[in-house]
Amino acid sequence: xxxxxxxxxxxxxxxxxxxxxxxxxxxxxxxxxxxxxxxxxxxxxxxxxxxxxxxxxxxxxxxxxxxxxxxxxxxxxxxxxxxxxxxxxxxxxxxxxxxxxxxxxxxxxxxxxxxxxxxxxxxxxxxxxxxxxxxxxxxxxxxxxxxxxxxxxxxxxxxxxxxxxxxxxxxxxxxxxxxxxxxxxxxxxxxxxxxxxxxxxxxxxxxxxxxxxxxxxxxxxxxxxxxxxxxxxxxxxxxxxxxxxxxxxxxxxxxxxxxxxxxxxxxxxxxxxxxxxxxxxxxxxxxxxxxxxxxxxxxxx
Amino acid sequence: xxxxxxxxxxxxxxxxxxxxxxxxxxxxxxxxxxxxxxxxxxxxxxxxxxxxxxxxxxxxxxxxxxxxxxxxxxxxxxxxxxxxxxxxxxxxxxxxxxxxxxxxxxxxxxxxxxxxxxxxxxxxxxxxxxxxxxxxxxxxxxxxxxxxxxxxxxxxxxxxxxxxxxxxxxxxxxxxxxxxxxxxxxxxxxxxxxxxxxxxxxxxxxxxxxxxxxxxxxxxxxxxxxxxxxxxxxxxxxxxxxxxxxxxxx
Numbered sequence: 001x002x003x004x005x006x007x008x009x010x011x012x013x014x015x016x017x018x019x020x021x022x023x024x025x026x027x028x029x030x031x032x033x034x035x036x037x038x039x040x041x042x043x044x045x046x047x048x049x050x051x052x053x054x055x056x057x058x059x060x061x062x063x064x065x066x067x068x069x070x071x072x073x074x075x076x077x078x079x080x081x082x083x084x085x086x087x088x089x090x091x092x093x094x095x096x097x098x099x100x101x102x103x104x105x106x107x108x109x110x111x112x113x114x115x116x117x118x119x120x121x122x123x124x125x126x127x128x129x130x131x132x133x134x135x136x137x138x139x140x141x142x143x144x145x146x147x148x149x150x151x152x153x154x155x156x157x158x159x160x161x162x163x164x165x166x167x168x169x170x171x172x173x174x175x176x177x178x179x180x181x182x183x184x185x186x187x188x189x190x191x192x193x194x195x196x197x198x199x200x201x202x203x204x205x206x207x208x209x210x211x212x213x214x215x216x217x218x219x220x221x222x223x224x225x226x227x228x229x230x231x232x233x234x235x236x237x238x239x240x241x242x243x244x245x246x247x248x249x250x251x252x253x254x255x256x257x258x259x260x261x262x263x264x265x266x267x268x269x270x271x272x273x274x275x276x277x278x279x280x281x282x283x284x285x286x287x288x289x290x291x292x293x294x295x296x297x298x299x300x301x
Numbered sequence: 302x303x304x305x306x307x308x309x310x311x312x313x314x315x316x317x318x319x320x321x322x323x324x325x326x327x328x329x330x331x332x333x334x335x336x337x338x339x340x341x342x343x344x345x346x347x348x349x350x351x352x353x354x355x356x357x358x359x360x361x362x363x364x365x366x367x368x369x370x371x372x373x374x375x376x377x378x379x380x381x382x383x384x385x386x387x388x389x390x391x392x393x394x395x396x397x398x399x400x401x402x403x404x405x406x407x408x409x410x411x412x413x414x415x416x417x418x419x420x421x422x423x424x425x426x427x428x429x430x431x432x433x434x435x436x437x438x439x440x441x442x443x444x445x446x447x448x449x450x451x452x453x454x455x456x457x458x459x460x461x462x463x464x465x466x467x468x469x470x471x472x473x474x475x476x477x478x479x480x481x482x483x484x485x486x487x488x489x490x491x492x493x494x495x496x497x498x499x500x501x502x503x504x505x506x507x508x509x510x511x512x513x514x515x516x517x518x519x520x521x522x523x524x525x526x527x528x529x530x531x532x533x534x535x536x537x538x539x540x541x542x543x544x545x546x547x548x549x550x551x
Contacts, residue, residue, distance in 0.1 A: 162419040164398040168391045175389040178351060179466055180377040180405030284393065284446065 005136040009208050011241075011248045012143035016201030017221070018228030018240040019150055020194040023157070025229050027190045028170035030083075033074055033090035034225040036097035037067040037195040039217035041202025043101060043117060046126040046212060050115050051108050056128055060146075060203040067199015068192045075191035079184065094222050102214040122213025126206050139208050146204065147241070150197055154237045166190055198225075231273060233280020235287045242281050246273070302365075304329040304501050305350070305381075305470055310359035311525075312345055319345040321525035323359070327470070332492060332502045334512045334533070337522035338545060343505045344386055346522070347472045350503075351383045352376045363470070378405055382468035384459045386475045386505075392448030396439055396458055397423075399447050400430045403465035430465070436491070437461040453484050460491065470501045477508040489515050513537065521545065 017038050024031045041063035048059035078089045107116040117123040129139050157163045169176045169186045177183055206212050228247065232239025251269055255262045277283060282290075303326040312320040320342040327333045335343050349356055352373040361368045368376055377383075391399050404426060410418065413425060434440040437457040442450060447458060456476060463471050473492070477485050485508060492515050496502055506512045512519065513533045520530040523545040529536060536542055 157420070159422065160420045161401055161404075164394055164402045165419075167394055168398075168402045171391040171393055172389050174353070175385070175391065176402075177373040178377055178383055178385075178389075179403035179462060180374050181402070182374045 002136045005140040007249060007253055008140045009136075009143050011244050012140070012147045013201050013205045013208070014224060014228065014248050015147050015241045015244040016150060016204070017198055017225045018232075018244050019154060019237060020196075020198035020201065021225040022194075022229035022234070022237065022240050023154060023166070023190050023197070024194040025226070025234055026163075026166040026170050027187050028173070029079065029187060029191070030087050030226065031078075031090045031191070031194070032087055032219070032222040032226070033071070033078070033093045034194065034198045035217045035219070035222035036074075036090075036094040037071050037198035038202035038205070038221065038225075039097050039101060039212075039214075040070050041067045041199030042206035042212050042217070043104070043123065043202075044199070045203030046123050046206040047106070047116065049128040049207070050123075050126055051106075051110075056207065059128075060200055063203030064196045064200040067202065068196035071195020071198070072188060072192040074195075075188040076184075079187045079191065091219065091222070094217075094219070098214045098217050101217070120214065122211060123206070124211045126210045126212070128207050130210070143204055143208065146200060150200070151237045151241065158237065227270075229280075231270065231280060233277070233282040233286075235280065235282050235284050239280050239282040246281070303327060303362075304331075304364060305503070306362045307346075307350075308360050308362070310346075310349060310361060311357045312342075312349055312354070313357045318525045320349065320522075323522070323525070323527055325520055325527070327501060327503060329469075329501055330496065330499070331518060332496050332504060332516045334516035334519035335503060335505045335522065336507070336509075336512055336519060336536075340524075341522040341545075342525040343522055344474055345525075347383060347474045347503070347505055350376075350472060351381060374405075377466060378407060380406070380467070380469035381472065382463035382466045382470075383472040384456075384463050384474055384476055386478065388452075388455045388459050390447040390450075390455055390459060390462070392446065394447055395444050396434070396447055396450070397430060397443040399458055399462050400433055400465045401426065403462045404429075406467035408467055433461045433465055436464070436494070438487075452479060456480070456488075457491075464495065464500075468500055470503065471495065472503045472505070474505045475507060476504070477506055477511050480508075482510075485511050 017034055020037065021031065021034045044066050045059045045063035048054040048062055049056060074093055078086060078093070081089055101117065102120055104117050105119050107114045107118055115125055165181060165186060169181065169183060173183055228243040229240045232243030251266050255265055258265060305327040307323055307325040310320055310323045311318065323346065335346065337343055348354060350361060352368065352371065356369060363379060363381060366379065391402065394402070413421065417425065431440065434443055437460065439454060439457060439461065442454060447455065450458060460476065477488055480488065489511055492502055492504065504512065504516060516533055518531065519533055519536045521528050521536060521542050528541045528545060529539045
């Protein structure tokens with residue numbers, strides 16, 4: 001059973017980083033910086049519980065806040081560029097964060113053992129959960145409470161005028177300006193919220209793996225972050241969680257029996273999925289069909 | 302006192318003078334027509350007023366305020382709304398949402414707090430949006446995605462979206478392009494109603510049937526310069542205008 005709980009933990013954390021890219025993608029911006037915000041959150045939360053002795057909740061609040069601050073600060077200059085330029089700018093930021101942690105040493109002796117980040121060695125012994133006697137199931141439930149919370153908030157945004165405004169900016173910036181919308185404010189707000197979600201996800205990730213290192217926060221994670229909302233569809237937050245389950249649960253774990261052939265099939269199945277559902281698993285017609293099924297009314301997408 | 306005043310406005314693209322020393326004054330409550338052959342600078346003028354690109358020289362004053370330094374979204378918030386020559390809707394939003402996102406006027410911002418304006422639901426704004434939908438004849442299409450509308454409906458929605466910003470001046474860039482006679486006469490009715498509600502209209506148009514029937518005053522552009530201005534009757538009799546449109550020395 002622990003295997004499935006562990007898998008659910010991975011899916012939960014990947015859903016969070018996918019959702020952090022989802023809200024940014026709504027405004028039409030492709031950001032490869034999400035792994036960077038995730039890394040900041042992971043190191044901050046880990047250092048707070050291990051070195052400063054904080055409890056997990058305040059540590060996660062701090063990692064989320066710092067993720068938001070960094071994202072807002074990156075967003076202002078980065079969002080002045082568009083399209084491929086933004087992809088390169090955010091990629092550069094993500095790599096800069098990774099290399100920062102590759103060189104980051106801050107160790108403190110605690111009870112005869114040196115703890116804390118140690119450059120390329122990474123940051124070991126983030127043992128808040130085991131030290132406090134949490135079982136794998138406890139941690140899994142803890143993670144999914146946050147996933148559901150973040151999904152609920154984003155779902156609420158989607159039903160509000162703010163959500164419609166995010167999509168309007170993503171559709172046509174010129175038209176959005178011409179109805180009086182401030183593009184910079186809208187994009188930076190989405191980036192900041194995305195940073196908060198990524199920082200939270202990183203903080204949780206640091207604690208369930210208990211060991212983080214710079215290599216985990218590279219371009220691969222940034223690509224996964226973008227892949228979930230795109231594969232799942234931008235019509236609704238549920239697409240991202242469906243895609244995270246599909247990729248982490250089915251493609252990575254479910255096909256493990258295939259051995260080395262798995263990686264080959266992995267790519268092929270993603271290409272196939274994108275061809276069968278070019279607008280994502282939960283595209284607009286599917287969502288409309290689901291809404292009619294439940295007798296929904298006008299409005300939110 | 303003019304509502305909108307363009308003083309010696311020029312805009313150059315490379316070596317081309319798209320707009321060249323243009324003076325215009327639009328009085329409150331007017332329906333002002335801007336006509337001219339293709340490439341004469343009409344759309345550029347609209348884009349300059351709405352701030353899509355900066356002036357090369359000159360100034361634009363709206364309600365005694367110099368617009369030159371204002372970014373686009375703030376210009377629109379001061380009460381200038383526009384439509385586009387090639388329709389620019391938010392295609393993947395519903396008709397209803399297209400109007401919802403446009404509610405950024407100072408009046409709308411004053412009426413509701415930040416929280417309820419951005420994160421609140423649809424309840425507080427249903428009435429206003431219903432009126433706009435009714436006005437545009439789109440009430441039965443309110444839940445449709447804007448991209449799925451027919452061409453004429455998209456034009457109507459774009460006009461409604463401009464009105465949702467509660468403008469004092471609305472810039473219509475060829476609103477009748479591609480419309481049939483029936484649709485043009487409906488558009489004429491709508492423009493007159495917009496004016497009756499106290500909104501000034503700048504109408505850029507090729508369809509003379511509409512321009513001559515609805516405007517109070519017309520300016521004619523050719524190669525970025527104003528070659529004539531007057532009432533529709535005066536413009537129809539003007540020799541320079543005939544020459545610009547028909548060529549030669551007609």
